[in-house]
Amino acid sequence: MIYTDTRDKSVQVDFRTAVLNGMNKSTGGLYIPVSFPKLDAGFINKTPVPNFREIAVNMAKPYVGDEIPEGDLISIINDAYPFLASVMPLDRTSYVLELFNGPTCAFKDFGARFMARVMSYFNKDENSPLHILVATSGDTGSAVGSAFHNVPGLDVTILYPEGKISKIQEKQLSTFDGNVRALKVKGTFDDCQKLVKTAFTDEELRAKLRLSSANSINISRLLPQSFYYMYSSLVVRERAWGDSKIDSPAIITIVPSGNFGNLTSGLIAKEMGAPITGFVAATNSNRTVPDWIATGEYNARPSVATYANAMDVGAPSNYERIISMYSLEKVRELFASYWLDDSGIIDSIKHCYEKTGYTIDPHGAVGWKAWYDIKTGAMKNLVDGVKNDITKPGLTPNIPAWADKVVNNQAVGIILETAHPAKFGETVKQATGQSPVLPDRLEKVMLKEDKSIPMDNDFSKFKEWLFENLKA
Numbered sequence: 486m487i488y489t490d491t492r493d494k495s496v497q498v499d500f501r502t503a504v505l506n507g508m509n510k511s512t513g514g515l516y517i518p519v520s521f522p523k524l525d526a527g528f529i530n531k532t533p534v535p536n537f538r539e540i541a542v543n544m545a546k547p548y549v550g551d552e553i554p555e556g557d558l559i560s561i562i563n564d565a566y567p568f569l570a571s572v573m574p575l576d577r578t579s580y581v582l583e584l585f586n587g588p589t590c591a592f593k594d595f596g597a598r599f600m601a602r603v604m605s606y607f608n609k610d611e612n613s614p615l616h617i618l619v620a621t622s623g624d625t626g627s628a629v630g631s632a633f634h635n636v637p638g639l640d641v642t643i644l645y646p647e648g649k650i651s652k653i654q655e656k657q658l659s660t661f662d663g664n665v666r667a668l669k670v671k672g673t674f675d676d677c678q679k680l681v682k683t684a685f686t687d688e689e690l691r692a693k694l695r696l697s698s699a700n701s702i703n704i705s706r707l708l709p710q711s712f713y714y715m716y717s718s719l720v721v722r723e724r725a726w727g728d729s730k731i732d733s734p735a736i737i738t739i740v741p742s743g744n745f746g747n748l749t750s751g752l753i754a755k756e757m758g759a760p761i762t763g764f765v766a767a768t769n770s771n772r773t774v775p776d777w778i779a780t781g782e783y784n785a786r787p788s789v790a791t792y793a794n795a796m797d798v799g800a801p802s803n804y805e806r807i808i809s810m811y812s813l814e815k816v817r818e819l820f821a822s823y824w825l826d827d828s829g830i831i832d833s834i835k836h837c838y839e840k841t842g843y844t845i846d847p848h849g850a851v852g853w854k855a856w857y858d859i860k861t862g863a864m865k866n867l868v869d870g871v872k873n874d875i876t877k878p879g880l881t882p883n884i885p886a887w888a889d890k891v892v893n894n895q896a897v898g899i900i901l902e903t904a905h906p907a908k909f910g911e912t913v914k915q916a917t918g919q920s921p922v923l924p925d926r927l928e929k930v931m932l933k934e935d936k937s938i939p940m941d942n943d944f945s946k947f948k949e950w951l952f953e954n955l956k957a
């Protein structure tokens with residue numbers, strides 16, 4: 486597969502270059518495959534539905550081409566995914582896709598674990614380690630740390646703002662040993678990010694150490710997220726009649742979004758033939774994308790803090806990929822958009838719990854409320870001409886091409902549940918009165934020793950530390 490650049494279509498690189506560079510430094514653009522090949526119809530229409538790893542291998546194949554032979558790709562996928570994504574019915578026309586079965590209990594495990602193994606594969610012939618530097622405000626760091634832990638040839642240094650992340654998040658970051666370590670910086674997330682960015686541009690450091698990043702714009706994190714869209718849409722297509730008694734319902738996927746990497750992966754799956762009719766772009770109060778879809782004007786803005794904090798993004802970087810794939814008109818046909826403020830998030834967790842018995846996390850809660858409202862009247866009102874004010878939470882005034890399917894009760898929804906509710910126990914308890922039970926792997930991490938290393942917010946000290954502690 487050839488990869489081009491969202492800002493310069495004359496760029497053509499291979500998969501290895503796209504993965505190891507992360508982004509195109511000379512244009513500031515993001516890598517994107519030149520095409521999204523359709524999966525074989527025989528494969529997509531198999532009954533029973535192929536298993537998750539089989540789907541993963543078939544979907545990854547065209548993107549790695551002959552750069553990773555099939556046998557090696559199968560090993561990478563098997564090693565990356567000892568866990569699965571699970572489809573759970575909530576009511577006749579709603580499913581949740583649980584994406585928290587990985588080691589850090591958030592969907593980012595799917596992308597980060599594939600990326601780590603692909604980077605290790607491409608680094609195997611080098612005789613020096615590749616040093617990954619990552620600044621985190623919480624969730625990304627733990628997914629990356631866990632994904633790269635004990636992966637040969639790779640070494641990870643995580644920077645996080647001391648005192649500004651949750652107890653669970655800090656434990657998840659600071660208790661690694663071996664090739665992964667965490668520096669707790671006396672500063673903010675932006676300070677951490679600045680230290681990392683400065684390191685990447687420091688000639689002396691670059692001459693001694695091979696440095697790379699692992700952030701969410703890397704194409705090798707986006708591609709594997711498309712696997713679970715394909716898998717879940719095939720599973721739901723197969724079982725939907727039994728649950729809903731609707732003949733061939735339209736499948737709508739509801740995606741709680743921040744940086745819009747996850748939703749972009751959904752678009753890739755649809756291009757490859759996943760039976761998904763449309764998407765709901767669901768956000769918290771950081772409603773840059775819903776506003777864009779409603780008004781046609783894109784205005785990035787500073788992020789605001791919410792209960793669904795992994796979605797606190799005011800300038801989503803994958804917007805650039807979305808507009809390189811589709812026109813605004815096409816986006817408006819495919820997407821409904823919806824946003825929810827903090828009190829709406831609490832209400833939604835409570836509502837989902839009372840209606841279905843299911844404990845949903847604050848991110849998934851945005852998706853639950855979006856789908857519930859859409860199918861119980863919000864879309865009908867919109868079609869009938871009653872428009873919601875875009876500055877108020879709710880469905881934004883855009884009528885997608887699939888609106889009539891929902892209005893006529895011919896649709897089912899898949900809500901992506903992006904994190905385990907126990908990661909946000911206090912918020913969930915505030916809503917339901919019950920503390921979610923910690924899964925075993927989170928409980929174990931809480932008992933581990935904190936090994937974080939204190940670091941001043943000072944580039945020369947950071948640099949000195951890197952020279953003294955990282956192997957060339």
Ligand SMILES: *Cc1c(COP(=O)(O)O)cnc(C)c1O
Pocket residue numbers: 591592593624741742743744745746747748795796848903904
């Ligand atoms: C990162 C994250 C999101 C947002 O995903 P994007 O790809 O940035 O849109 C949603 N929920 C959780 C729990 C996350 O960690």
